[in-house]
Amino acid sequence: MFLMGTLLAASAVTAVVAIVVVLIMLNHPPLPPARLCALIALALFSSAVAVYCYGWFSVTLGGPFPELCESGNDDGARLMVIKQEYWPLRSACLYSDGSTVEHVSMPINAFVCLLAASALFSTCASVYLRKRNRRSSGVTS
Known part of the structure; x- marks a missing residue:
C-alpha cells in the first residue's frame, strides 16, 4: 500500500510539473516539436499512472460504491467472499x-486506457x- 501511495504521489507531481513545463514552452517560442511531444507524453503517462493508482486505492479500500457488498442478496444467500x-x-461479491x-x-x-494510448501516440x-x-539537418549540412 505504501508503494502505491508513493507511486500515486510521484506520478501526480510528475504530471503537474510536465504540464507546467509544456505551458511555459508554449509561451516562449521557438518551440521544438519533438521535445513538446515528449513532455506531453510524460504528462499523459504520469496522469495514467496516477489515475490507475487512485482506482487501485478505490478498489482496495472498498470501491467507489457506498455499500460495496451486502451481507445477503435478494434471494437470501449469504455473502461468502469479496474478490478484488x-x-x-x-x-466482485460472491x-x-x-x-x-x-x-x-x-x-x-x-480513462487510464485513453491516457496511456494518448501517451503512446505522443x-x-x-x-x-x-x-x-535529424534527417533534414543531416541533408542541409
Missing part, C-alpha cells in the same frame, strides 16, 4: 448460492519528429 482484481479494476455481483470501475479503466510522434529533424 486490479486490472481491470473491479470488486454469494453462497453461486451468484456474483460485480462492481466495475469502468470510467477509471477507460511518444511515437516525438520519435518521428526527432528522426525527421
